[in-house]
Every structure is written in C-alpha cells, then in structure tokens.
Amino acid sequence: MEPLTWSGALGPILNPIMLAALVVFALGFVSNLLLTIAGARAGDVQINPDHTLTIDRTPVDYALMAMKYAALLFVACCVGYIVGGMVMPTIEARGIIGGMAARLTPVWIALIVVFVLSITFKRRLGLYGKLFDSPIGMVGFGLVMFWIFSAAFAGIVATHGPIDVISQMRNEVPGSPLPSPEDGQYAYYLLGGDNLGRDVFSRMIYGGQEVLKITPVATLFAFMVGVTLGLPAGYFGGKLDTSITFIANLALAFPVILLFFLLVTPEIVAAGVPQYMSMVLFIFPIIFFVVLFNSRYHTQPPKRNMLVAATLVIGLVAYFSLISNADDPDMPLIFRIWPEPLDLFDIQGNILIVFVSVVFVNSPTVFRIVRGIVLDIKTRDYVAAGQTRGEGPWYIMLWEILPNARGPLIVDFCLRIGYTTILLGTLGFFGLGVSPESPDWGSTINEGRRLLTIYPHPALPPALALMSLVLGLNLLADGLREESLKD
Amino acid sequence: MGLFILRRVGVMLLTALCLTFVVFFLTNLYPNLEKLAKTQGNARMTDAEVASWLDRNGYGGPMILRYGEWLGVVPGWTREADDGTVTGRCIDRGMEPGEAPAFCGLLQGDLGFSTVSDDEVANIIGGRLGYTGILMFWAFAVMVPAALLIGVLAGMKEGSRTDRSLSTFAIASTATPEYVSGVIFIVLLASSTAGLSPWLAENGWIEGRTLFLGSARSAMEGGITFWNFTLPVMTIALYGMGYIARMTRASMAEVMTAQYIRTARLKGVSFRNIVLKHALRNALIAPFTVIMLQFPWLLTGVVIVETLFNYNGFGWTLVQAASNNDIELLLACSIVAVFVVLVTQLISDIGYVFLNPRIRIS
Numbered sequence: 117m118e119p120l121t122w123s124g125a126l127g128p129i130l131n132p133i134m135l136a137a138l139v140v141f142a143l144g145f146v147s148n149l150l151l152t153i154a155g156a157r158a159g160d161v162q163i164n165p166d167h168t169l170t171i172d173r174t175p176v177d178y179a180l181m182a183m184k185y186a187a188l189l190f191v192a193c194c195v196g197y198i199v200g201g202m203v204m205p206t207i208e209a210r211g212i213i214g215g216m217a218a219r220l221t222p223v224w225i226a227l228i229v230v231f232v233l234s235i236t237f238k239r240r241l242g243l244y245g246k247l248f249d250s251p252i253g254m255v256g257f258g259l260v261m262f263w264i265f266s267a268a269f270a271g272i273v274a275t276h277g278p279i280d281v282i283s284q285m286r287n288e289v290p291g292s293p294l295p296s297p298e299d300g301q302y303a304y305y306l307l308g309g310d311n312l313g314r315d316v317f318s319r320m321i322y323g324g325q326e327v328l329k330i331t332p333v334a335t336l337f338a339f340m341v342g343v344t345l346g347l348p349a350g351y352f353g354g355k356l357d358t359s360i361t362f363i364a365n366l367a368l369a370f371p372v373i374l375l376f377f378l379l380v381t382p383e384i385v386a387a388g389v390p391q392y393m394s395m396v397l398f399i400f401p402i403i404f405f406v407v408l409f410n411s412r413y414h415t416q417p418p419k420r421n422m423l424v425a426a427t428l429v430i431g432l433v434a435y436f437s438l439i440s441n442a443d444d445p446d447m448p449l450i451f452r453i454w455p456e457p458l459d460l461f462d463i464q465g466n467i468l469i470v471f472v473s474v475v476f477v478n479s480p481t482v483f484r485i486v487r488g489i490v491l492d493i494k495t496r497d498y499v500a501a502g503q504t505r506g507e508g509p510w511y512i513m514l515w516e517i518l519p520n521a522r523g524p525l526i527v528d529f530c531l532r533i534g535y536t537t538i539l540l541g542t543l544g545f546f547g548l549g550v551s552p553e554s555p556d557w558g559s560t561i562n563e564g565r566r567l568l569t570i571y572p573h574p575a576l577p578p579a580l581a582l583m584s585l586v587l588g589l590n591l592l593a594d595g596l597r598e599e600s601l602k603d
Numbered sequence: 604m605g606l607f608i609l610r611r612v613g614v615m616l617l618t619a620l621c622l623t624f625v626v627f628f629l630t631n632l633y634p635n636l637e638k639l640a641k642t643q644g645n646a647r648m649t650d651a652e653v654a655s656w657l658d659r660n661g662y663g664g665p666m667i668l669r670y671g672e673w674l675g676v677v678p679g680w681t682r683e684a685d686d687g688t689v690t691g692r693c694i695d696r697g698m699e700p701g702e703a704p705a706f707c708g709l710l711q712g713d714l715g716f717s718t719v720s721d722d723e724v725a726n727i728i729g730g731r732l733g734y735t736g737i738l739m740f741w742a743f744a745v746m747v748p749a750a751l752l753i754g755v756l757a758g759m760k761e762g763s764r765t766d767r768s769l770s771t772f773a774i775a776s777t778a779t780p781e782y783v784s785g786v787i788f789i790v791l792l793a794s795s796t797a798g799l800s801p802w803l804a805e806n807g808w809i810e811g812r813t814l815f816l817g818s819a820r821s822a823m824e825g826g827i828t829f830w831n832f833t834l835p836v837m838t839i840a841l842y843g844m845g846y847i848a849r850m851t852r853a854s855m856a857e858v859m860t861a862q863y864i865r866t867a868r869l870k871g872v873s874f875r876n877i878v879l880k881h882a883l884r885n886a887l888i889a890p891f892t893v894i895m896l897q898f899p900w901l902l903t904g905v906v907i908v909e910t911l912f913n914y915n916g917f918g919w920t921l922v923q924a925a926s927n928n929d930i931e932l933l934l935a936c937s938i939v940a941v942f943v944v945l946v947t948q949l950i951s952d953i954g955y956v957f958l959n960p961r962i963r964i965s
Contacts, residue, residue: 155641252771271839279769362614366621373903373918377925378626382639382954383634538780545782545907561782565911569817572790579783594774 120304126200126213130193137189145184151176162266169471207304215306216317219273223265230261246599253595259588267325275302278555278578285309288573310574311567319555320577326556331536334474335529340401342482347513350490364480372477379473380548390469395439398473402431411510474539478532478573485528489521489578523600527593534589541582557582611952615945626937630689630930636662638928643718659900661692666871675708709938715931724935727920732939735905742901746840747847747894754851755886759878761856771854776845781907785838793817793834819914835912839904843897847890850877854889858882888958895951899944
C-alpha cells in the first residue's frame with residue numbers, strides 16, 4: 117500500500133490557497149510595519165456636518181484588511197482540511213489530517229454540543245457563561261475541552277493501543293501503512309511509529325488521558341493544602357503566620373528540579389519518604405471538610421454530627437487505603453497496619469510519588485496567594501459584621517472570606533493546572549515519570565528526543581499537544597480574569 | 604535600612620541552614636549509603652559488611668553530627684585501623700595525619716570528594732558553573748531587553764491591536780516549557796531531514812547541513828559561535844520572556860493611567876516623550892523584582908536545556924550526580940542552587956526598596 121499524504125485528495129486544491137493566504141498575510145504584515153515606521157497612520161472616523169460618518173482609508177488600513185482576510189482564508193482552509201477530510205469516502209483520499217479529523221469525530225460533536233448549549237444559555241450560567249463573551253476565553257476553553265474530550269473518548273479516537281508494538285513500524289514516517297493489517301485493525305500509523313514501533317498518534321491521545329488524570333486532582337490537593345493553611349495564617353496573623361510563612365518560603369526556595377530528583381531516586385523511595393509526605397499532604401482535605409461542616413452547622417448538632425461523621429468515615433477510609441499498602445513487605449510498619457479488607461485501592465508506587473512531588477511543589481505558592489487574598493478581604497465590612505454577630509473565626513474564614521475569594525482562586529486554579537502539566541512533563545522528560553511504558557507527554561518527548569534530528573515525528577506531536585493544552589489553560593484563565601473583573 | 608538588610612540576611616542564613624539539612628538528610632538516608640557502600644566496596648556485601656564499611660568510612664555516626672562535620676562546625680572524624688594507619692575526613696590522600704586540619708567542611712571551603720568523577724568537588728563545580736554562567740549570561744542578554752520591549756510596547760496603549768498580539772505572544776511563550784520549545788527549535792532549525800535546514804541547504808544559502816547545531820557540546824571546547832549557541836539560548840530565553848513581558852505590560856499599563864501622565868498629555872507633551880521620559884522609569888520598578896525572581900525558574904530551565912543540548916554545565920552535573928548517587932557532588936550542587944535562589948530573593952527585596960521611593964523602611 118502507498119503511504120498516506122498529509123492532505124489527501126484535497127491537497128492539490130487547498131494547499132495553494134493556503135500558501136497564498138500565508139504569503140498575503142506576510143506581505144500585509146511587512147508593509148504595515150514599514151508604513152507605520154514611515155509615519156503613516158490608520159484612517160480616522162470623521163463626523164460630517166450632516167451627522168454621517170466617513171472613514172478615510174489609508175494604505176495602512178488596506179494592509180490591515182489584507183492581513184485580516186488572509187487570516188480568515190487560512191482558518192477556512194484549516195476547517196476545509198478537517199471537514200473535507202471527514203466526509204471523504206476512503207482513507208487514501210482523506211490523507212493524514214483528514215484521517216485524524218475523522219478519528220476525532222466524537223470530540224468534534226461533543227465540542228459543538230457544549231459550545232451551542234453554552235452560548236444559548238450563557239446569560240443564565242454566571243461566570244462560566246460570561247466566558248463566552250471573550251474571544252480569547254472561548255479559544256482557551258475550546259482547546260482545553262478538546263483535550264478533555266479526546267481523553268474521555270480515547271478508546272474510540274485512538275487507532276491502536278498505547279503499548280501495541282509492531283516492530284516493522286519502528287521509526288516509520290507519518291502515514292505509513294501497516295505491513296500486514298489484520299481484520300478490524302487500522303491499516304495506517306497516522307503520525308508514524310516511535311523507536312519501538314508504537315503508534316505516535318494513539319500514544320498522544322492516551323498521553324492526554326494520562327496527563328488529565330493526574331494534573332487536575334494534584335492541583336486540587338495543592339489547593340486544599342494551600343487553603344487550609346493560608347486561611348488561618350492570613351486571618352490570625354502573628355506567630356502562626358510567621359512560622360507557616362517561613363516553612364512555605366523554605367519549600368519555595370527549594371529548587372524544584374533538585375526536589376524531583378531527590379524524591380524519585382529509588383533509594384529515597386525505599387526509605388519511604390514519599391509515603392510519609394503523602395501521609396501529611398493527604399490529611400489536609402479531611403481537615404478542610406471537617407472544619408468546613410463543623411463551623412457552619414455547630415449550632416445544629418444532629419446535622420453537624422451526621423455530616424462530620426460521614427466526612428470522617430469516607431475520608432479516613434480513602435486516606436488509609438491511599439497511604440497504606442499492605443502487600444508491600446518492604447514498607448515501614450506504619451503503612452501496613454491498616455487491615456487488608458478495608459484497603460480499597462492501592463496506588464502504583466510511581467504515580468503516588470509523582471503526585472506527591474507535584475502537590476508539594478504547588479501548595480506553597482497557593483498558600484501565599486490565599487494568604488494575600490485573606491489579608492485583603494479581612495478588612496472588609498462583612499467580615500466585621502460577622503465578627504460583631506459573634507461568628508467563630510473558622511466560620512468567617514470558610515464561609516465569608518473563602519467564597520469571596522473565589523474569583524482569583526478559580527483563575528489561579530486554571531493557570532496552576534497548566535503549570536502542573538508542565539511540571540509533570542518535566543518529570544517525564546527526565547525519565548522520572550509515571551512509568552517507562554507510560555504514554556504521558558513528558559515521557560514520550562523524552563523517548564523521542566534521542567533521535568530528534570533524524571526522526572522528528574515521534575517527539576513533535578506530544579510536544580505540540582502539551583503546548584496547546586497549557587496554552588488553552590492560560591488563555592482560559594486570561595478570559596476568566598478579564599470577565600470577572602468586568603463586574 | 605541597615606537593620607532591614609541585617610534581618611533579611613539572618614532569615615536567609617536560617618533558610619539556607621534548614622534547606623541544606625533537608626538535602627543532607629535526603630541524600631544520606633540509609634538506602635543511599637548502602638548503595639554507596641556497595642558501589643565503592645563490593646556489590647555482594649552482606650548487611651554486616653555494609654555496616655562496617657560505613658563505620659570505617661565515617662558514615663556511622665548520628666546524622667546531625669555528620670551534618671556538622673560536613674558544615675565544618677564539628678571536627679572531622681578520624682579513625683585508627685588495626686594496623687596503625689589513621690584515616691579521617693580531613694586527611695586527604697598522601698597527607699600525614701598530623702598535618703590535617705581538625706575541621707574540614709563547607710565553612711572551610713572543602714566540599715568533599717566526588718566518588719564518581721574521582722576528583723575534588725570544588726574543581727568539578729567551578730568549571731561547570733563557568734559554562735552555565737556563560738549560558739545564563741547570553742540567555743539574560745536576549746531575554747530581558749526583548750521582554751521589556753514587548754512589555755512596554757504592549758502596555759503603552761492598553762487594548763490596542765499591538766497590545767493584543769504581543770500579549771498573545773507572551774501567553775504563548777509562558778505556555779511553552781523548555782523541553783517543548785527546544786524540541787520544536789531542533790526540528791525546525793537543526794534537523795537535516797525536517798524543517799527549514801534541508802530547504803536552505805538545497806538552495807546553497809547555508810554552509811553546513813543545518814542552520815543551527817542541535818547540540819552545544821562544541822561550544823565548550825571550540826568556543827561559542829552563533830551556530831552552536833543560538834538554540835540553547837533561545838530556548839531558555841523564550842520561556843522566561845513571556846512572564847517578564849506580562850509583568851512589564853501590567854506595570855506600564857498602570858503607570859499610563861496615572862495622574863501625572865494625564866497632566867503631561869494635557870500639557871501637550873508628545874506621546875513618544877511621555878513614554879520615554881515620564882512613564883518608562885516608573886514602569887520598570889516592578890519588572891526588576893520579577894527579573895530577579897526568574898533566577899530560580901531559570902535553574903530548572905538550565906537543567907532541561909543542558910540535558911537536551913548536551914552542554915556539560917551545572918545543570919547537567921546535577922542530573923549526573925543525582926542519578927549516580929554521587930552524594931558529595933549532589934550536596935555541593937544543591938548548595939549552589941539554594942544559594943542562587945536565596946541571594947536573588949534578597950537582592951530583589953532590597954533592590955525593590957531602593958528603587959521604589961514610596962517604600963520607606965523605618
């Protein structure tokens with residue numbers, strides 16, 4: 117079989133148009149720059165005596181207009197590749213781009229549904245709805261949702277399994293056909309094969325799943341730790357504040373990369389250091405929720421008791437299942453006393469380590485942000501009103517200050533998921549990631565970089581994927597900040 | 604002011620002490636020492652043999668004492684073997700036991716001996732830091748002016764088209780970590796099979812087979828050239844640039860809404876003069892802090908870039924030391940890293956107070 121071309125049957129039509137659009141855009145940009153330097157200005161709107169408006173167009177306006185239409189044409193071509201690729205009858209006519217677009221069909225459908233629904237009801241959806249007033253926020257949201265949906269539908273989207281090896285496909289270029297495809301097997305490696313003969317496209321999709329499984333949860337835990345410590349530090353101040361801030365600064369001054377290397381070395385893992393750290397870090401969510409319910413409902417003992425008991429039971433079972441690992445006899449005794457039948461799940465060693473290091477690196481920064489916000493908010497009138505009513509300090513912190521700090525916190529949450537993704541990628545890049553076989557993006561970049569100058573195709577897709585996800589999260593955060601500042 | 608600096612330095616020293624102890628603790632855990640004994644002695648040692656080896660080589664005592672020895676505040680250990688030869692922490696090879704100093708640690712400038720490279724740690728670290736210093740210098744020389752320019756251009760007219768496009772660029776650059784931009788740069792500019800290089804070489808516009816070199820190894824021996832050093836410098840500079848540019852933009856935009864700028868406009872000062880003479884000075888105070896605080900981030904970047912481009916500087920040494928269980932070298936690396944982080948924090952705190960006339964420390 118012939119290898120696939122990038123653009124399939126649509127290529128001869130769309131490629132020249134796209135190239136022309138690019139050239140026009142570049143020409144427009146250069147001439148705009150030259151004209152601006154030469155002193156030409158864009159035309160102004162003038163109000164005529166008869167109350168009509170006229171805009172006189174200068175050469176700068178024409179240059180800008182050329183750039184705008186070229187950009188639109190370029191986007192139209194991209195859409196053409198995707199839509200055209202999806203409707204083409206055979207895989208040969210679809211090409212690589214069309215083939216990928218066709219595999220991603222469920223993702224496109226889900227994206228369209230989400231956008232149509234959200235835009236229709238955006239006035240009733242609060243801050244989330246307002247996001248759809250900002251183009252930047254929409255682009256960011258789209259990128260993030262793209263990766264979320266492709267992770268959710270990874271089983272349908274991916275053409276092969278993440279660790280399926282076909283040894284003849286080692287380092288094959290994108291669009292290579294399989295040597296002897298079986299029935300029901302996808303007959304091509306859309307983005308080529310990596311150095312072991314695994315499908316790069318499928319690994320990229322499954323890698324997204326891997327990344328999105330870890331980063332939001334890790335960020336959430338970092339927030340729990342940061343909020344639980346930052347609220348009292350900012351609210352009470354004094355010695356408590358000084359000591360927690362000192363510890364946070366200590367953790368912040370610790371070079372991230374050194375910490376990763378120290379935590380992930382097998383000797384330190386054998387000594388149980390990550391386990392002890394997880395013991396400390398995972399207790400914070402339980403403390404947070406117990407205090408949250410207790411401060412709110414302590415005037416209604418029956419309700420309070422029920423909620424606190426439920427939190428404790430669920431939280432502690434999960435906590436002990438998480439930290440204890442009875443099967444591993446090398447573990448220190450403290451991690452093996454939890455009875456086996458109650459040990460609901462074990463986390464594979466490396467995931468726990470990666471998780472703990474990422475949470476540990478993120479939480480001091482969250483702590484500082486929360487503390488700063490609390491210092492600002494605690495001078496507000498509604499806090500004084502709460503204090504006059506005789507509310508307890510924890511009620512004021514958790515039910516008065518925290519809800520009012522949600523804007524900056526949500527924005528920071530988005531940014532921080534992006535940052536966590538970068539950290540996770542860094543771990544993978546140094547071969548300290550989840551597991552050597554894992555398709556997560558950092559590890560795949562690490563594998564691909566060895567032969568980068570000869571075979572660029574295995575490292576490039578995960579790199580671009582990671583970049584687009586982080587970019588999406590940053591743009592989303594930017595859009596959210598802009599919209600939340602408007603009111 | 605003097606008291607403020609004194610207190611900051613005190614906190615810094617305390618932090619340094621805590622952090623070095625944490626690193627010392629983590630690198631001197633029993634499994635690390637056991638591995639060290641087995642690589643230095645015999646891979647098939649029994650537990651008892653490991654314990655006696657550790658005892659003979661001064662790893663036996665309590666952790667806090669060994670930390671003191673390493674720091675140079677507790678006298679180094681000495682031990683007399685059965686045949687009368689005296690060994691000790693401070694007794695280097697070929698040195699008479701009587702001549703050896705009592706203390707030898709960080710405070711005396713003795714960083715120990717690298718077990719893997721078979722050399723004094725101070726010798727290794729010195730040369731490697733020099734290489735990294737060159738890389739950092741060029742990265743800063745590219746990053747700071749470019750970031751300030753972008754930030755000022757974007758911030759002088761908030762919401763304009765220039766602002767939008769430059770801000771998007773800044774966001775994109777903060778979303779591109781070094782290991783992504785490095786990979787993209789290598790593929791685009793330094794690969795003989797993909798990107799721009801084959802096309803340029805075919806037309807005879809470049810001399811070699813690639814536009815830039817994907818490895819900076821030759822920069823260490825043959826000197827730095829545009830060809831071998833552009834990509835590492837660009838890769839480091841790009842990630843840090845976006846953040847500084849965004850901070851500069853925010854600060855510039857804030858200054859441009861200030862009363863005195865409006866007064867200047869109403870007086871009829873030209874826009875160019877407003878930006879250059881009135882706004883720029885005040886807008887550059889906040890970015891100073893940010894630039895200083897970029898050093899710790901650059902440290903991670905340097906480790907990634909040196910690994911990616913095979914440049915044997917400080918970051919590369921850190922990776923090697925960590926993966927080879929080279930305890931003394933790793934400790935020295937972490938000292939340098941912690942020192943860089945803390946000193947830049949100190950400079951940024953003090954510099955901010957000096958630069959900003961609105962802050963007065965009583």
